[in-house]
């Protein structure tokens with residue numbers, strides 16, 4: 001499978017990384033937590049200057065990959081803006097952001113920014129109207145309670161799949177940054193006269209993180225490369241599979257990252273603490289690991305999961 | 316099975332639950348919040364316990380205690396931790412600072428420090444860790460230099476829980492040569508308002524008061540404020556940490572939250588994904604195993620045969636269970652998981668969210684998981 005990207009897309013991804021870093025990177029997120037208007041005053045202009053609002057990720061596979069990679073970059077900075085939802089909405093509803101909603105109280109990360117539509121697992125469409133300011137809580141700083149107003153029509157499964165894939169790419173970005181911070185920490189922190197990286201159990205933990213990150217990256221690339229071509233049912237099964245992998249990886253990577261950082265990783269002056277808190281809405285909305293896995297189980301019950309032997313079994 | 320909680324345990328547990336119900340609001344999640352009311356609740360509750368002779372239940376009678384069995388003490392610890400420790404930061408003083416002074420203090424130190432602890436009037440904090448001395452605690456560098464009949468302390472401590480609430484700190488400082496490690500550390504009982512001692516809060520995802528920095532700039536320590544002998548601090552520190560490892564009954568809060576979450580969710584619990592319910596069931600099993608491993612260690616302690624690796628094994632099980640329960644319950648409450656105690660209608664008043672955040676540090680605080688695993692491995696290999 002050719003996962004190479006045209007130069008144009010590569011350039012966009014690099015530009016996004018530079019622009020978000022120049023706007024402060026994780027520091028911007030820290031500022032937004034103190035003053036949520038920073039999201040519109042600083043983050044939104046970065047998005048506009050990059051021309052990201054014009055990117056139609058559903059138009060062709062290369063653009064889908066480019067958009068997904070930009071989401072990854074945003075995740076690696078814990079960028080306080082709903083980029084994945086913006087891309088998904090631009091394609092599925094020709095404007096506004098698109099949220100995925102599951103069971104329980106309807107909530108949307110950054111649900112106060114811009115106009116939102118929402119879609120549930122069965123494809124039912126809604127308008128999502130914020131009913132309150134962001135929670136401002138530790139694990140959901142920008143999570144907003146919304147009211148859902150039913151809308152006519154149904155969303156195509158591929159639109160929902162694309163929206164899910166973009167969130168998973170964002171999670172991949174968080175995972176990459178957590179790994180990078182942890183590698184940096186264990187190679188500089190000295191205990192018992194050596195850097196932590198000299199202890200074999202630390203090396204094994206770093207290796208576990210690395211294997212999870214690599215696996216998630218390959219699965220993510222595989223999934224986004226074919227989302228527009230495999231057909232509705234398969235795109236949805238792919239997207240659920242990717243989300244399961246993303247949630248598994250993120251949970252374990254952040255656990256190990258915190259463990260290897262020791263006490264300092266819990267301090268909000270450390271980037272790890274910002275990342276592990278701000279990734280929570282991505283891991284829990286619309287559904288967390290077991291809820292997502294159940295949807296995948298249901299999907300596999302209807303048609304086999306695409307594998308080396310599935311064609312023979314399902315034919 | 317080599318323990319028996321005894322006939323009194325059940326009625327003691329009931330009595331404690333009654334006292335908690337009558338004196339501690341249902342929404343109480345510990346004294347460590349930005350709301351001073353929470354600290355007041357804890358302070359008041361300590362006085363109530365003191366009046367009922369329950370605060371120093373575990374202490375020997377000569378120091379105003381009730382000389383209770385270790386199992387009565389275990390019941391107290393379980394009920395306190397299960398209810399978000401309504402004694403607040405007092406537990407440090409009651410559980411290890413007081414006992415350490417009983418064992419190692421001079422008659423003057425006992426007379427001065429024990430009665431206020433027994434009356435629930437003072438808060439102690441623990442100044443062991445330093446920026447460069449975490450797991451390798453024996454490398455600590457805060458220095459104590461003789462100054463007339465006393466000492467002068469210089470250096471920095473970090474992660475000092477409750478420092479801004481505390482009246483006193485037990486500061487571990489180097490009195491031996493710079494490379495004397497375990498053999499050159501002395502503990503000092505320093506009032507927090509002593510000139511040169513500054514505590515600074517560290518904002519963290521665990522919530523307020525859990526982490527602070529402590530700067531010691533030429534802090535004068537009086538002769539009666541050192542725990543003797545000089546250079547004998549390491550043994551006392553080990554006892555303190557051993558206490559923290561077994562003494563905090565995290566499994567009790569796990570049990571309570573598992574039960575109460577199920578009740579609070581009602582029909583939503585039953586309709587959760589089967590895989591999540593399976594994780595819930597396994598977490599309940601792990602909480603029970605963790606409790607039994609803790610009981611085994613407590614029984615051994617009572618018989619005077621403390622085995623480090625038993626305590627470490629119990630702690631591995633307890634802290635992992637703590638995180639497992641946090642993960643399962645957060646998933647069960649779905650999109651309510653973002654609600655802290657300040658959000659109206661948060662499940663269990665935000666108790667699940669609070670538990671989840673705090674549990675992330677369970678495998679780091681008071682000795683990391685890896686340090687415990689090292690002890691367990693050594694014992695298993697030596698048994699060959």
Ligand SMILES: Cc1cc2nc3c(=O)[nH]c(=O)nc-3n(C[C@H](O)[C@H](O)[C@H](O)COP(=O)(O)OP(=O)(O)OC[C@H]3O[C@@H](n4cnc5c(N)ncnc54)[C@H](O)[C@@H]3O)c2cc1C
Pocket residue numbers: 189191192196199201202259260261262263264440441442443444445448449450451473474475476477521525676679680681682683684685686
């Ligand atoms: C909530 C909380 C409250 C605390 N309260 C207090 C307090 O009141 N007073 C106080 O003095 N301290 C307190 N501490 C500090 C606590 O004791 C330390 O965090 C702990 O000892 C670990 O030290 P560290 O954080 O520096 O991590 P480090 O020692 O730097 O460890 C980082 C990582 O490296 C691993 N590691 C280190 N050495 C080895 C090795 N040889 N082999 C394999 N792995 C290794 C560790 O296991 C860990 O995963 C508190 C900590 C927390 C989180």
